[in-house]
Every structure is written in C-alpha cells, then in structure tokens.
Amino acid sequence: MYAFYSLLVYIFYTVFKKEEEAELEGACGSSPKEPSHVSMETKSKRKDGCTPRLRKRGCGQLSDTSSSSDSDSLSLSDEDDVDDEDVGVPAKTPLAAFLSFKQETEKRRASSTHTDTGEKVTESPLVTVMSHLLSFLEHYSHLQQLQQQAEQYRLQLRRHRVQHRRQMKALRASYRQRLRDKNAVITSLEEVIAQQQSPTTHEHDGERALQGGAWLGLHKLVQSLCGLQGERTQLRGELRLLHSQLEQREQDKHSKVQAFQQQIDELKSCIEEREEELSKLRVASGATDSEKRVLCLSAENESLKHSLSMTQGLLQQLSVIPSQSSTVLIKENENLRSRVVQLEASLQQRVEQLSRLERQNEQSEWRRGEELRRREERVKELQLELDKERSKEPQVKVRTQTVEVESPGTLRQLAEAREKNARLAEKLSSRSERCKRLEEQIRRSDEVSCNLQHKIAAYEREIGTLREELLKEIGHLEEKKDEAVKAAASCSEEHLHDLQDQFRTLQKRLSALPPTLRSMKTDYASLRSQVRNFSDFYGSAIAEAKKQISAAICEMSEANKDLLEKYRKEVALRRKYHEQLVELKGNIRVLCRVKPVLKEDQHEEGQAVVVTTDPNNESALTVLNKGKARTFELDKVFHPQATQEEVFQEIEPLVTSCIDGYHVCIFAYGQTGSGKTYTMEGSVENPGINQRALKHLFSEIEDRKDMWSYTVSVSSVEIYNEVLRDLLSKDGEKLDIKINPDGTGQLHVPGLRVIEVKSFQHIKKILATARRNRITFGTQMNQHSSRSHALLTITVLGTDLATGAKTSGKLNLVDLAGSERVWKSGAEGERLKEAQNINRSLLALGDVIQALRGRQTHIPFRNSRLTYLLQDSLGKGNKTAMVVQVSALESNVGETLCSLKFAQRVCKVELGPAARKIESGGVHGENCS
Numbered sequence: 001m002y003a004f005y006s007l008l009v010y011i012f013y014t015v016f017k018k019e020e021e022a023e024l025e026g027a028c029g030s031s032p033k034e035p036s037h038v039s040m041e042t043k044s045k046r047k048d049g050c051t052p053r054l055r056k057r058g059c060g061q062l063s064d065t066s067s068s069s070d071s072d073s074l075s076l077s078d079e080d081d082v083d084d085e086d087v088g089v090p091a092k093t094p095l096a097a098f099l100s101f102k103q104e105t106e107k108r109r110a111s112s113t114h115t116d117t118g119e120k121v122t123e124s125p126l127v128t129v130m131s132h133l134l135s136f137l138e139h140y141s142h143l144q145q146l147q148q149q150a151e152q153y154r155l156q157l158r159r160h161r162v163q164h165r166r167q168m169k170a171l172r173a174s175y176r177q178r179l180r181d182k183n184a185v186i187t188s189l190e191e192v193i194a195q196q197q198s199p200t201t202h203e204h205d206g207e208r209a210l211q212g213g214a215w216l217g218l219h220k221l222v223q224s225l226c227g228l229q230g231e232r233t234q235l236r237g238e239l240r241l242l243h244s245q246l247e248q249r250e251q252d253k254h255s256k257v258q259a260f261q262q263q264i265d266e267l268k269s270c271i272e273e274r275e276e277e278l279s280k281l282r283v284a285s286g287a288t289d290s291e292k293r294v295l296c297l298s299a300e301n302e303s304l305k306h307s308l309s310m311t312q313g314l315l316q317q318l319s320v321i322p323s324q325s326s327t328v329l330i331k332e333n334e335n336l337r338s339r340v341v342q343l344e345a346s347l348q349q350r351v352e353q354l355s356r357l358e359r360q361n362e363q364s365e366w367r368r369g370e371e372l373r374r375r376e377e378r379v380k381e382l383q384l385e386l387d388k389e390r391s392k393e394p395q396v397k398v399r400t401q402t403v404e405v406e407s408p409g410t411l412r413q414l415a416e417a418r419e420k421n422a423r424l425a426e427k428l429s430s431r432s433e434r435c436k437r438l439e440e441q442i443r444r445s446d447e448v449s450c451n452l453q454h455k456i457a458a459y460e461r462e463i464g465t466l467r468e469e470l471l472k473e474i475g476h477l478e479e480k481k482d483e484a485v486k487a488a489a490s491c492s493e494e495h496l497h498d499l500q501d502q503f504r505t506l507q508k509r510l511s512a513l514p515p516t517l518r519s520m521k522t523d524y525a526s527l528r529s530q531v532r533n534f535s536d537f538y539g540s541a542i543a544e545a546k547k548q549i550s551a552a553i554c555e556m557s558e559a560n561k562d563l564l565e566k567y568r569k570e571v572a573l574r575r576k577y578h579e580q581l582v583e584l585k586g587n588i589r590v591l592c593r594v595k596p597v598l599k600e601d602q603h604e605e606g607q608a609v610v611v612t613t614d615p616n617n618e619s620a621l622t623v624l625n626k627g628k629a630r631t632f633e634l635d636k637v638f639h640p641q642a643t644q645e646e647v648f649q650e651i652e653p654l655v656t657s658c659i660d661g662y663h664v665c666i667f668a669y670g671q672t673g674s675g676k677t678y679t680m681e682g683s684v685e686n687p688g689i690n691q692r693a694l695k696h697l698f699s700e701i702e703d704r705k706d707m708w709s710y711t712v713s714v715s716s717v718e719i720y721n722e723v724l725r726d727l728l729s730k731d732g733e734k735l736d737i738k739i740n741p742d743g744t745g746q747l748h749v750p751g752l753r754v755i756e757v758k759s760f761q762h763i764k765k766i767l768a769t770a771r772r773n774r775i776t777f778g779t780q781m782n783q784h785s786s787r788s789h790a791l792l793t794i795t796v797l798g799t800d801l802a803t804g805a806k807t808s809g810k811l812n813l814v815d816l817a818g819s820e821r822v823w824k825s826g827a828e829g830e831r832l833k834e835a836q837n838i839n840r841s842l843l844a845l846g847d848v849i850q851a852l853r854g855r856q857t858h859i860p861f862r863n864s865r866l867t868y869l870l871q872d873s874l875g876k877g878n879k880t881a882m883v884v885q886v887s888a889l890e891s892n893v894g895e896t897l898c899s900l901k902f903a904q905r906v907c908k909v910e911l912g913p914a915a916r917k918i919e920s921g922g923v924h925g926e927n928c929s
C-alpha cells in the first residue's frame with residue numbers, strides 16, 4: 001500500500017511538472033488565450049513529420065486569424081490551407097495517461113472490494129489526502145477537456161467563417177461577371193440603337209423591317225435586364241440572409257464562448273478550493289510521506305553536514321595542537337604504568353604471604369609429625385613392657401597376685417597412653433584435614449595468582465600495544481608536525497593542495513558513508529513496514545476476532561433467546577407461586593419466639609417456667625397462669641432453642657417480596673428484656689434478622705443481575721420520646737415527617753441521611769453505626785434496655801433490563817422499645833416519661849392494628865410517630881410480620897399474656913392482597929395485583 005501511494009504521489013508530481021512544462025512551452029509560441037493546445041498541436045505535427053517551416057506558418061495563421069476577424073483576402077487565402085485533422089484531434093496528454101491509470105486502479109479497487117465480504121475499510125489520513133488529490137486531478141483533466149472542446153468549437157467556427165467568406169467571394173465575383181456581361185449586352189444594344197437612329201433615304205423600307213426586329217430585340221433585352229435585376233435583388237436578399245446567419249452564428253459563438261468561459265472560471269475556482277482543502281489537509285495530517293521522507297533526508301543531510309564540519313574542526317584542532325594530545329596520551333601511559341606497578345606490588349605481597357603461609361604450614365606439620373613419632377615410640381615402649389610382664393606370667397604364678405596388684409597401675413598407664421594416643425590420632429586427623437584445607441586454599445590462591453598473572457600479562461600486552469600505538473601516533477603526529485612546519489616554512493601551495501586532497505579524501509570517505517546509511521535506511525524502512533504490517537495484521541486479527549465473537553454472541557443469543565424466554569416465564573411463575581404462598585400464609589404473619597431461660601433472668605431462685613411449646617404443633621403455645629392453662633394459636637411459634645437462622649427462614653419470603661417491589665414491615669414486639677433486639681440485630685457471632693435479610697437481599701440481587709438491575713439504599717431512625725432522630729448522622733438533629741412535595745402523597749423525612757449500599761460489607765458498617773447511636777439504658781429488667789423504637793428502612797429500586805419496567809420495594813425492620821409495667825421496672829423521672837411514651841406509641845400501634853382488623857375507613861396512623869412513619873408499610877396491600885417475644889418465666893407471665901393477646905389480635909387482621917409497586921417499562925408491563 002505504501003509503495004502504491006508513493007507511486008501515485010510520484011506520478012502526480014511528474015504529471016503536474018510535465019503539464020507545467022508543456023504550458024510554458026505553449027505560452028512561448030501562442031497567444032495568451034490559447035495556452036496548451038498549440039503546443040500539443042505543434043507536437044502532433046512534429047510527430048507527423050511536418051517541416052519546421054510549415055509549423056511556423058501554422059502558428060502564424062492562428063495568430064493572424066485571431067487578430068483579424070473580418071474579411072481579409074490575404075488571411076482568407078492563407079486560411080484555406082488549414083487542415084481539419086491538425087486542429088480537431090488533441091494529443092493524448094500525460095495527465096490523461098495518469099487518469100486512465102488511476103481509473104484502472106479504481107476499477108481494480110472496486111472489483112477487490114466487491115470480492116471482499118463487505119468488510120468496512122477505515123481510510124487513513126494518507127488515503128483521504130490521496131483521494132482528494134485524485135478528485136482534484138479529475139477536475140483538472142475535465143477542465144482541460146472542456147478547454148479542448150472550446151478550442152475545437154472555435155476552430156470549427158473559424159472554418160465555417162472561412163467557407164462563408166469563400167462563398168460570398170464567389171457570389172460577388174459571379175455577380176460582377178454577370179453584371180459586366182449585362183453591361184456589355186446593353187452597350188452593344190445601345191450601339192445598335194445608335195446605328196439605327198441615323199437612317200438613309202434609300203434604305204427606308206429595309207429600315208422599317210429592321211426597326212420592327214430591333215424593337216423586338218430591345219424588348220427582349222429589357223425583359224432580360226428586368227430578370228437580371230430581379231436576380232440581383234434575389235442575390236442581395238440571399239446575401240442579406242447569409243449576413244444575418246453569419247451574425248447569428250457569431251452571437252451563438254459569443255454566447256457559447258461566454259458559457260465556456262464561465263465553466264472554466266467555475267472549474268478554476270473549484271480547483272482553487274481543492275487546493276486550499278489539500279493544503280488544509282496537509283496542515284491537519286502533517287506532510288505526506290514523501291514530504292516527510294524529504295524532510296527526514298534533509299535533516300539527515302544536515303546532521304551529516306554538521307558531523308562533517310565537526311570532523312573538519314577536529315582535524316584542524318589536531319593539526320593545531322598535536323603536542324597537547326601527545327601530552328595527554330603520555331599522561332595516560334604514565335597512569336597505566338603506575339597502575340601496573342601497583343598491581344605488581346600487590347601481587348608480590350600476595351606471593352610473599354603465600355610463601356609465609358606455606359612455611360608456617362610446613363613447620364607445624366613437621367612439629368606434628370615429631371609429636372606423633374614420639375607418641376608412637378612411647379606406645380611401643382609401653383607395649384614392650386606389657387609383653388614383658390605377660391611373658392613373666394606363667395613362670396611366676398605366685399607373683400601373680402602381686403603382679404595383678406601392680407599391673408592395674410601399668411594397665412591404667414597403658415589405657416591412658418592409648419587414650420592419649422587416640423586423642424593424638426584424632427588431633428592428627430583433624431590437623432591433616434586442616435592441612436588438606438590449607439592445601440586447597442593454597443591451590444585456590446595459586447589459581448587466583450595464576451589468573452592475576454595472566455591478567456597482568458594481558459594488561460602488559462595491552463599496555464605494550466597501546467604504547468606502540470601511542471608511539472606510532474606520536475611519530476605520525478610528529479611527522480605531520482614536521483611536514484606542517486616544513487610546509488609552513490616553504491609556504492608552498494603544494495601543502496595546501498595536499499591538505500585539500502586530504503580534505504577531499506575525507507569528504508569522499510564521508511560520502512562513502514551513505515551506502516551504509518542507505519542500507520540502514522532500507523533496514524529501517526523494512527522494519528517500519530514490518531511494524532506497519534504487524535499493526536495492520538494485528539488490527540485485522542482483532543477485527544476478525546471481534547467479528548467471530550460477535551457472531552458467536554449472536555448465535556448464542558439466538559440459541560439462548562428461547563431459553564431466556566423460558567427462564568423469564570419460569571421466574572414469573574415462581575414469583576406468582578411465591579406470592580400465592582405468602583398470601584396463603586397471610587399478608588400479616590404473627591410469629592412468637594420464646595426466650596430461653598438465662599441465668600441472669602432468674603432473679604429469684606426456683607422460678608417456674610410457665611410457657612410451653614408443643615413439638616407436634618408449631619403454631620400453638622400454652623401459658624400456665626394461676627393454675628389455668630391458656631393456649632394461643634399463632635402463625636408460628638419458635639421454641640426457646642430455636643436458632644437465629646430458623647427464625648429468619650420464616651422471614652425470608654417477605655424479604656424476597658421486597659425485591660419484587662412490595663412494601664414489607666417486620667417488627668419485633670414484646671416486653672422489655674424479652675429478646676427483641678437479639679432477634680432483630682443479634683450478636684456479632686450470631687447476627688439477627690436485619691443482617692440476614694440484607695445478606696439474602698444482596699445474594700438475590702446477584703442471582704438476578706442478568707435480568708434486573710437494583711439500587712439499594714438504607715436509612716435508619718429512632719423514635720425516642722416521640723422525637724425522630726437520624727441514627728446514621730452524628731449531629732442527632734430532630735427530624736420531622738412530611739408529605740413528599742412530588743405529589744405522590746408519600747411520606748418523607750427531610751434531612752434524613754439515605755445511603756446507597758453497594759455490598760453486604762458496606763451495610764455491616766452502617767448497621768454498626770446505627771447500633772452505636774441508639775439510646776439504651778439499664779433497667780431492672782434489662783441491663784441494656786433499648787429505650788427507643790429503631791427503624792431500619794431498606795429501599796430497593798429495580799429495573800427490568802429487558803422491558804425497562806421499574807419496581808420500588810421497601811423493607812422496614814423495626815425493633816420496638818420494650819413494653820413494660822412501670823411499677824415493675826422501677827422507672828421514675830426521665831425513665832418514667834420514656835416508659836410512658838413507649839407504652840403510648842405501642843398502644844397507638846395496637847389501635848392501628850385494631851382499626852385494620854375492623855376494616856375501618858379511618859386508620860389512626862397519625863396517633864404516634866411510629867405508626868405515622870410505618871403508614872405506607874402497615875396499611876392495605878402491604879406485607880407485615882410481627883415477631884412477638886415472650887419470656888417463659890412465671891414472674892413475667894402477666895406481660896407474656898398481654899403480648900400474646902396483642903399478637904392474637906394482630907393475627908386476625910387481614911391486610912388484603914398485597915400490591916406490587918411496579919411501573920410499566922413500555923414493553924410489557926405487569927398489572928398491579
């Protein structure tokens with residue numbers, strides 16, 4: 001491609017240059033109005049083999065005709081020689097050749113794009129520039145064709161005019177001839193008449209006869225004269241007609257010339273625009289490749305020139321200060337010598353150390369050998385003594401006892417000597433090992449020293465060669481210096497010539513560099529082309545891969561469409577069944593959890609457990625009070641050993657409903673210390689409903705991420721003494737509940753901090769903050785009694801990715817403040833006020849539930865902050881779950897009965913079918929059900 005574009009650019013430049021040359025040539029021999037065709041004409045004539053004389057004549061003809069437009073006999077006779085073929089056919093220009101080549105290229109390109117599989121080729125700036133250039137050339141050639149046409153037309157007109165003039169001339173000549181003939185006839189007739197007007201007497205009779213014949217002839221002559229006059233007028237009319245035709249043609253010609261001129265002007269302006277565009281493009285995309293190359297080469301040329309000048313400067317410096325460089329070299333040599341001396345000294349030291357060590361080693365070895373020998377001799381002596389003693393044994397049996405008495409000492413000595421001997425042997429072996437090690441070290445140091453010697457030798461060799469080179473250089477420089485001195489002394493021009501020769505040889509050497517540079521350039525060009533090809537290849541490979549991926553995705557999506565549709569149906573069905581199940585269970589569910597009996601709860605010894613659960617009936621609970629057993633039927637009863645997970649299992653469907661776009665309210669109710677906070681919040685190791693619900697929420701969202709996108713936001717408030725406070729805000733400002741000004745009639749709390757939650761880990765931190773900020777005090781019933789109602793509100797906004805339908809679910813998790821009997825909890829003062837407020841709000845909650853149960857038109861939501869805030873989740877069409885916490889101890893039986901009665905009341909409330917909060921996405925929305 002690069003080569004092709006370079007070729008194109010080259011052709012363009014060549015053609016353009018040739019065109020300009022042709023124009024210049026044409027301009028020298030023709031009128032300014034006729035720029036190119038004359039030269040072409042001349043060329044064509046030259047091709048035909050015409051003589052230079054004829055050529056000159058042709059040029060003269062044209063200039064004559066252009067200058068004299070009206071009749072001129074000389075020019076007319078000259079114009080007769082004009083050959084039609086000479087002026088009619090224009091010679092084929094290089095531009096035309098280029099255009100035909102370009103058309104062929106375009107055709108080939110078009111055919112290649114047809115054969116291609118419709119891949120879209122992105123044009124590079126160079127291609128854009130080239131296309132502009134080509135279009136510019138096209139316009140230019142069109143303009144030339146038009147000019148040629150205009151010229152042809154002009155020549156045709158000229159031919160016509162010549163023909164007309166010829167015709168006119170012939171007509172005039174014939175007319176004059178005929179006129180002359182007629183005049184001759186008339187004069188002859190007049191002569192005849194004059195002759196007849198002079199009559200003689202004797203010829204009267206004959207005269208009369210002749211008179212009658214003459215009058216007849218005269219009459220005929222007059223008639224022919226009249227005919228001639230008529231012819232003359234006719235000819236005049238024809239002449240006038242021809243004149244008018246000629247004028248008409250002239251006018252036509254003029255108008256056509258004007259039209260052509262206009263077209264030429266337009267095309268010129270078009271070319272100017274293109275040129276401007278081209279220059280802009282050049283500015284925008286930088287210079288074309290060839291220009292860049294030219295720039296690059298010129299830069300290289302500059303750098304070469306620079307290096308040449310530098311070399312020249314260096315040469316001059318060398319010739320000027322050879323002594324300085326020689327001193328530097330001598331200094332370097334001295335330094336090297338001193339370094340070698342140092343190295344030799346250190347080597348000598350090392351060798352001395354080595355010899356010292358060897359001597360020491362030899363001495364110690366000799367000493368050790370001596371010692372060993374002595375020891376061995378002693379052992380031998382002792383052994384000899386022992387043998388002697390043993391040889392005495394059979395002879396002196398009597399002395400055995402004494403020997404036995406004496407021999408222990410000798411044996412001891414022997415054993416000691418043996419031990420010593422063994423120790424010495426050990427020492428000897430260790431010494432020999434050390435010796436070996438030392439030998440090894442010596443060997444190594446020998447190697448090192450050998451290496452060093454080698455190195456030193458190498459250094460010395462190097463130094464020697466350097467020295468030699470240096471001496472040579474110095475000699476050479478001295479020679480040069482001498483020569484220079486001599487040359488300076490003689491002041492001859494020879495030296496100058498020599499220097500010039502040297503300079504020339506240097507220049508030659510420098511100019512000999514380009515082949516290597518050229519080879520480097522070709523290498524560079526090939527590398528560049530490789531890189532460019534690689535990027536092309538890479539791009540095409542990526543494009544291919546993308547195509548394949550998209551095709552695969554398309555296939556997959558096609559294949560998966562049915563599956564997806566089925567999956568959607570399945571999900572919808574599942575949701576429907578889920579909702580039916582929840583509705584069957586009841587949209588308000590009452591669960592009861594019995595708190596296990598803890599040590600700290602047993603204030604009095606041997607307190608009886610009065611609450612029992614039935615293992616065969618999960619919804620029944622029996623309370624024994626004053627000998628009477630009362631059974632309560634609720635939706636579900638959790639026995640004291642029920643785990644947090646078991647409790648959440650019952651709540652989970654409601655949490656799922658919240659994701660589906662329902663408003664859900666889960667609250668824990670019960671006396672103080674009965675385990676409400678434990679059930680809702682739980683402990684760090686064993687989290688309660690709040691954390692589990694959010695975990696479930698996020699896992700469900702993750703499962704649905706291919707079909708739905710969700711936004712989860714969280715807020716938390718507490719109601720303490722009927723005052724609303726943000727649990728996620730540090731300032732603890734008093735908040736108010738208001739109707740949302742957006743016109744939906746929904747409630748909202750201005751200034752409440754709502755945090756968008758991205759992950760479960762994030763929510764954990766938020767819950768911890770809310771827990772920290774909640775007001776708790778120790779009461780007689782609970783050391784960490786929550787003195788406020790805590791609300792955790794989770795809003796889940798969902799968008800169906802396929803249909804665009806939007807859902808808005810809300811999950812209210814409420815940990816109510818503990819209901820208590822004031823006299824029992826021992827509350828007074830501030831605590832009493834708290835307890836009263838708590839009881840009042842719980843009573844309001846009871847009233848709301850009562851009203852819902854009674855299907856009253858007015859539900860008293862506004863009676864407390866708690867019910868007002870929960871309005872949109874407690875009313876009709878919502879889902880509610882209440883976990884009633886009870887204590888199993890006899891001491892709390894009153895509160896337990898109270899709570900269970902309240903629970904049973906709630907149990908009978910019907911909230912009606914739950915309503916899903918969904919907005920149609922425009923594709924196929926779901927009906928609110």
Ligand SMILES: Nc1ncnc2c1ncn2[C@@H]1O[C@H](COP(=O)(O)OP(=O)(O)OP(=O)(O)O)[C@@H](O)[C@H]1O
Nearest residue numbers: 595596672673674675676677678782785786817818
């Ligand atoms: N099911 C249970 N298992 C183990 N311990 C429990 C259980 N329920 C409650 N407790 C413990 O009982 C104590 C009181 O519980 P909690 O604070 O939850 O009561 P509460 O109803 O929230 O009281 P208050 O209304 O005064 O805030 C806590 O120490 C808690 O750990």
